[in-house]
Amino acid sequence: MKINRTNKPTDSELEILQVLWENGPSTVRFINDTLSTQRNVGYTTTLKLMQIMHDKGLLTRQKEGKTHIYKPAVPKEETQGQLIDKLLNTAFEGSAMKLVMQTLGNRRSTAEELQKIRDFIDNLEGGQDE
Incomplete structure (x- = not known):
């Protein structure tokens, strides 16, 4: 997939990117658990948002077993x-x-x-x- 560097992240997407920049490649579960310490956020909401971010070229993902490991596509x-x-x-x-x-x-x-x-x-x- 080609990374589209013109996509600007939304506020919610920036929250996810911040977690990834601070902690490195992570699972949806880890991201959701981290975000949940700041506000109430559902796992499926986090998952869907990260899938959208992947489609937009903001995240890359690699399958490891049954889970996906996500990381930012852009520094x-x-x-x-x-x-x-x-x-x-x-x-x-x-x-x-x-x-x-x-x-x-x-x-x-x-x-x-x-x-x-x-x-x-x-x-x-x-x-x-x-």
């Missing part, structure tokens, strides 16, 4: 990048500055986070001089 960073690009273009008119200003203005950042942001900007600026 976490790539998915995050796609989501940021969509948000940037639709909500912030393509302006990274507007996105960052809104993000930093919406919540209090720690001194450590702000230092990492400064370091990141310094590295970006250093790379432009070459």
Whole structure:
């Protein structure tokens, strides 16, 4: 099956992807049990959603005995990048500055986070001089 990298995951699909990114390849049972610690979710709902995600190219699966082991078809960073690009273009008119200003203005950042942001900007600026 060809992976369609233009498919953007829904909120529920992102929850499943988060579990897989944090825990590695997993069964539907494991995913469902993990999600159930946060909210009430039925096994058949999780199964159906993961089958849809497989059809959309968001997950791959391998049969092991009577069970399927699922894993993300796309790395976490790539998915995050796609989501940021969509948000940037639709909500912030393509302006990274507007996105960052809104993000930093919406919540209090720690001194450590702000230092990492400064370091990141310094590295970006250093790379432009070459």
